[in-house]
Amino acid sequence: MPGILDQGLVGLALLVSMGYAVIRLGPKSVRRHLSSALGRLAAFAPPAWGLGRAAERLAMGAAGKGGGGCSGCESCGSEQPAAQQTPEIRIPVAHISRRARG
Amino acid sequence: MEALASAPSPLIALVGNPNCGKTALFNILTGSRQKVANYAGVTVERKEGSLLTPSGLRVRILDLPGAYSLDPLTPDEQVTADVLLGRRAGETQPDFVVCVTDATNLRQNLRLVLSLKRLGLPMLVALNMSDIARRKGILIDSARLSQELGVPVVETVGVKAKGVRALVAQLDALGAPARERPLAVWRTPSAAELEHDQAEVRRILGLTGGDRLDGVTLSDRVDAVVLHPVAGPLILAVVLFLVFQAVFAWAQAPMDAIKFGVTAFGNWLGAALPASLLKDLLINGVLAGVGSVLVFLPQIIILFFFILMLEDSGYLPRAAFLLDRVMGSVGLSGRAFIPLLSSFACAIPGIMATRTIQNPRDRLATIMIAPLMTCSARLPVYALIIGAFIPQQTLWAGLQLQGVVLFVLYVLGVVGAMGVAFVLKRKGPGAGYQSLMLELPAYHWPNARGLAIGLWQRVEIFMSRVGTIILALMVILWALSSFPAPPPGAMGPPIQYSIAGHIGSWLAVLFAPIGFNWQISIALVPGLAAREVAVGALGTVYALSATGADVSGALTPLIAHSWSLPTALSLLAWYVFAPQCLSTLATVRRETNSWRYPIIMAAYLFGLAYVGSWITYHAALALLS
Numbered sequence: 001m002p003g004i005l006d007q008g009l010v011g012l013a014l015l016v017s018m019g020y021a022v023i024r025l026g027p028k029s030v031r032r033h034l035s036s037a038l039g040r041l042a043a044f045a046p047p048a049w050g051l052g053r054a055a056e057r058l059a060m061g062a063a064g065k066g067g068g069g070c071s072g073c074e075s076c077g078s079e080q081p082a083a084q085q086t087p088e089i090r091i092p093v094a095h096i097s098r099r100a101r102g
Numbered sequence: 103m104e105a106l107a108s109a110p111s112p113l114i115a116l117v118g119n120p121n122c123g124k125t126a127l128f129n130i131l132t133g134s135r136q137k138v139a140n141y142a143g144v145t146v147e148r149k150e151g152s153l154l155t156p157s158g159l160r161v162r163i164l165d166l167p168g169a170y171s172l173d174p175l176t177p178d179e180q181v182t183a184d185v186l187l188g189r190r191a192g193e194t195q196p197d198f199v200v201c202v203t204d205a206t207n208l209r210q211n212l213r214l215v216l217s218l219k220r221l222g223l224p225m226l227v228a229l230n231m232s233d234i235a236r237r238k239g240i241l242i243d244s245a246r247l248s249q250e251l252g253v254p255v256v257e258t259v260g261v262k263a264k265g266v267r268a269l270v271a272q273l274d275a276l277g278a279p280a281r282e283r284p285l286a287v288w289r290t291p292s293a294a295e296l297e298h299d300q301a302e303v304r305r306i307l308g309l310t311g312g313d314r315l316d317g318v319t320l321s322d323r324v325d326a327v328v329l330h331p332v333a334g335p336l337i338l339a340v341v342l343f344l345v346f347q348a349v350f351a352w353a354q355a356p357m358d359a360i361k362f363g364v365t366a367f368g369n370w371l372g373a374a375l376p377a378s379l380l381k382d383l384l385i386n387g388v389l390a391g392v393g394s395v396l397v398f399l400p401q402i403i404i405l406f407f408f409i410l411m412l413e414d415s416g417y418l419p420r421a422a423f424l425l426d427r428v429m430g431s432v433g434l435s436g437r438a439f440i441p442l443l444s445s446f447a448c449a450i451p452g453i454m455a456t457r458t459i460q461n462p463r464d465r466l467a468t469i470m471i472a473p474l475m476t477c478s479a480r481l482p483v484y485a486l487i488i489g490a491f492i493p494q495q496t497l498w499a500g501l502q503l504q505g506v507v508l509f510v511l512y513v514l515g516v517v518g519a520m521g522v523a524f525v526l527k528r529k530g531p532g533a534g535y536q537s538l539m540l541e542l543p544a545y546h547w548p549n550a551r552g553l554a555i556g557l558w559q560r561v562e563i564f565m566s567r568v569g570t571i572i573l574a575l576m577v578i579l580w581a582l583s584s585f586p587a588p589p590p591g592a593m594g595p596p597i598q599y600s601i602a603g604h605i606g607s608w609l610a611v612l613f614a615p616i617g618f619n620w621q622i623s624i625a626l627v628p629g630l631a632a633r634e635v636a637v638g639a640l641g642t643v644y645a646l647s648a649t650g651a652d653v654s655g656a657l658t659p660l661i662a663h664s665w666s667l668p669t670a671l672s673l674l675a676w677y678v679f680a681p682q683c684l685s686t687l688a689t690v691r692r693e694t695n696s697w698r699y700p701i702i703m704a705a706y707l708f709g710l711a712y713v714g715s716w717i718t719y720h721a722a723l724a725l726l727s
Contacts, residue, residue, distance in 0.1 A: 006378045006379050006380050007379060009380050010379045010380055010383050010581075013383065013577050014577055014578065014581050016574075017573070017574035017575070017577035017578050018574075018578060020570065020571070020574040021571070021574045021575060021578060021631075024570070024571050024574075024631075025571075025631055025684060
């Protein structure tokens with residue numbers, strides 16, 4: 001195998017892996033910027049490459065979060081699509097169990 | 103039809119008491135596969151799906167957490183009340199309410215129906231589980247019920263799609279939602295109004311035939327044994343013990359088959375590819391790492407088979423009841439049992455399930471101890487070390503030593519959790535025991551289709567993790583372990599001179615007192631992303647540490663050869679208490695709305711793991727010397 005092809009393929013695999021790891025595990029702001037940039041890039045790709053769906057998913061990832069109803073360990077079996085994600089619940093612990101009035 | 107499809111979609115909320123079958127109905131209406139189980143509190147968040155009716159109307163359907171009233175006592179009930187009252191940010195009030203009722207328990211369910219009627223939203227009542235009611239001899243006159251309530255009533259059987267056509271026909275008749283509608287307002291009913299509701303429920307039940315009180319049912323007879331103060335805990339211990347035995351006893355053959363497949367594929371790849379960086383990446387990075395994790399799929403399937411069976415049968419709330427006394431001794435209520443049990447699958451749904459806990463201190467304590475329950479991601483780590491160091495020995499009556507050790511590790515996690523809960527609950531105000539009140543559902547045979555779907559989902563989740571984040575981390579780890587190349591004349595394996603080798607030797611200083619070598623120290627870092635990644639990381643690191651031989655799929659004998667027993671036991675102790683994966687910490691941050699608790703959690707778990715491993719390592723050294 002030519003050295004340049006060998007190194008190119010390994011380099012590409014590494015780049016994709018690092019990008020994916022950052023999107024999945026990185027801070028939210030970095031995740032969103034990266035998803036949005038990759039989504040724009042994928043949207044420019046020729047239709048024949050079939051990246052339309054990936055672009056949509058990346059755009060949705062930039063807008064919110066993917067995965068289940070959590071940060072995405074996907075272990076809970078939740079299958080809610082990203083587009084239908086619920087806004088985060090923000091109930092301070094101290095306020096839980098207070099009976100609503102009126 | 104096109105005009106209908108483009109019209110604004112009506113928003114329909116499925117509301118009802120806990121465990122009346124809302125999610126089963128939601129799954130059938132929308133084609134979703136949301137988690138369904140036979141106990142209250144499975145759904146703790148709003149879920150949305152859509153349905154295209156026969157006339158072409160697109161309907162949005164919301165599945166809401168179960169609630170007993172519109173005055174919420176728990177965070178999950180709060181979600182339901184907020185959605186119904188239009189108080190939820192960014193969400194409009196539903197256009198229509200489908201009040202799902204359990205036909206076998208109308209006496210309780212009708213109270214919520216009357217509350218919802220008072221809300222004034224257009225509504226229909228789904229008389230769910232009508233087949234079970236009929237089998238029990240509860241014959242409800244649904245036409246009369248409809249007449250008395252003044253809303254349409256449809257008989258349904260959520261798990262069998264029965265009656266769904268009639269329900270869809272009712273939804274079809276809705277048409278596009280009104281553009282402007284005054285917001286429905288809720289006022290907490292007075293005691294007199296509540297008494298009136300109760301009298302109204304009795305009156306309606308009397309007229310419709312839904313007031314038949316069961317005598318001694320089969321569930322009652324089973325409960326007489328299963329909830330017995332002496333026999334009950336024994337049965338629970340035996341059930342859990344057998345589950346862990348099965349995890350080892352049944353998984354051996356499929357695990358061997360996967361191991362054989364991975365090794366054969368590695369050998370074929372080694373022969374087919376010319377010597378190159380790519381070959382090294384594929385064999386020592388991807389295959390050694392991913393293959394090491396993949397072999398544990400059968401054990402995960404077996405564990406979830408039992409968890410799903412227990413969930414579906416209705417045994418879980420009984421276990422919560424049985425453990426209420428034990429939980430009470432450390433200041434928790436039995437209600438914490440189900441979130442803690444969910445944490446055996448993954449801490450994240452477990453932490454989310456704490457929304458069903460009413461007392462804030464109980465809820466916080468449960469969140470803080472949930473990560474100590476052994477999540478399924480830890481199973482590959484345990485299985486690897488047990489497989490390498492614990493002999494395949496049968497003890498007595500077919501009991502396997504490996505299964506016993508696995509059971510002990512799970513118990514250790516539970517004991518650790520109880521200890522932490524004891525400390526948390528004794529500290530500060532609000533400490534004390536909260537009495538347990540929960541509904542015990544009727545037992546039923548697990549639904550085979552539901553079980554198959556549940557298991558398939560677990561396989562999908564596991565395989566998708568293996569094929570995505572684990573694969574990505576293995577590629578990165580391979581690069582860190584391969585570069586820079588060793589200097590000319592270097593004698594050791596190349597990984598020692600790589601970035602990962604250097605990081606490992608720095609970390610080894612911290613972890614040497616607990617017996618971890620530099621390879622283990624490296625594996626702990628990617629293990630923060632997901633526990634099972636540590637196994638893959640060990641596979642990659644040891645593959646790159648080896649000189650020449652192809653080791654893909656052979657991690658178990660390698661670690662058995664290169665670690666001492668105290669090191670192996672110390673690593674097991676580490677993973678009993680180890681700090682949680684990043685996703686769990688992020689979920690704790692979200693559920694508590696504060697960074698304080700995830701930071702405290704990570705710190706105490708690290709401390710506990712370090713101390714636990716240190717004690718284990720030094721005790722083992724002392725015993726073996």
